[in-house]
Amino acid sequence: MLVISSVKILENDGKGFKKYIDKSYAKRHNLIIKSIIKSRRKGTTMDKLTINKSAQKVLVVVDMQQDFINGALGTKEAEAIVDNVAEVIKTFDGEVIFTRDTHTDKYLETQEGRNLPVLHCVKDSEGWQLDRKLASLRTDAMKIFDKPSFGSVALAEYLKENTALESITFVGLCTDICVISNALLIKAFLPEAEIKVIEKCCAGVTPKSHQNALEAMKMCQIKIV
Numbered sequence: 080m081l082v083i084s085s086v087k088i089l090e091n092d093g094k095g096f097k098k099y100i101d102k103s104y105a106k107r108h109n110l111i112i113k114s115i116i117k118s119r120r121k122g123t124t125m126d127k128l129t130i131n132k133s134a135q136k137v138l139v140v141v142d143m144q145q146d147f148i149n150g151a152l153g154t155k156e157a158e159a160i161v162d163n164v165a166e167v168i169k170t171f172d173g174e175v176i177f178t179r180d181t182h183t184d185k186y187l188e189t190q191e192g193r194n195l196p197v198l199h200c201v202k203d204s205e206g207w208q209l210d211r212k213l214a215s216l217r218t219d220a221m222k223i224f225d226k227p228s229f230g231s232v233a234l235a236e237y238l239k240e241n242t243a244l245e246s247i248t249f250v251g252l253c254t255d256i257c258v259i260s261n262a263l264l265i266k267a268f269l270p271e272a273e274i275k276v277i278e279k280c281c282a283g284v285t286p287k288s289h290q291n292a293l294e295a296m297k298m299c300q301i302k303i304v
C-alpha cells in the first residue's frame with residue numbers, strides 16, 4: 080500500500096494525478112490545499128489533493144444570522160444592511176467566508192450568557208441560520224466558520240495559511256462585538272494584511288456603539304471604507 084507522507088502532496092491538474100510537490104513548494108507558489116480525497120488505484124491508497132491558487136482578497140461576512148437580523152437580537156439597523164451585504168458578496172473579487180455565532184442550549188450558563196441572558200443562535204435552530212437572501216448567494220466554495228465566541232481563532236489560523244493574502248474585508252454583525260473582535264484578532268495573526276471594514280455593511284447593538292467601534296478600529300489601523 081502506498082501512502083503519501085504528510086510532506087508530499089500531489090498537485091491535481093483536474094485530469095488526474097500530475098506530480099508530487101511538497102509543502103514548501105505549495106507555499107512558494109501560493110497554493111492552498113482545498114480538499115483531500117482518499118482514492119484507491121490498482122490496490123494502492125493515495126491521498127488525492129485538490130490545490131487551488133490562493134485568493135489575494137478575502138471577504139468575511141460576520142454572523143449575518145436570522146437571530147441578529149429579525150430574531151432574538153434583531154434590530155432595524157441590522158435589517159437595513161442585508162441588501163448592502165448581498166451586493167458586496169455578489170461583486171467581490173476574491174474568496175468569501177461566512178461566520179456563524181454558534182451556541183448550545185446551555186448558553187445561559189456560559190460567560191456570554193450570564194452577561195447577555197438572551198438565548199440566541201442555538202446550533203440548528205431557525206435563528207442560527209444565515210439570512211435567507213445571503214444564504215441563497217452562498218456557493219459550496221464559500222467556507223463557513225461556526226464560532227462559540229466572538230472571535231474565531233480557527234478563521235485566523237485558516238487565513239494565516241494563505242501566504243498570498245493582501246487584504247481582508249469585514250462586513251456583518253455586530254460592529255461593536257463580533258466584527259471588531261475578528262478584525263483585531265486577524266490583525267494580530269496577519270499584521271501585514273490590509274484590514275478593511277465596510278461601514279454601510281455593518282450594524283451595532285446601538286447606532287452609538289456602532290460608531291464607537293468604528294472609531295476604535297480606525298485607531299487600530301483598520302481601514303473604514
Ligand SMILES: [Zn+2]
Pocket residue numbers: 180181182191199200
Ligand atoms: Zn452569541
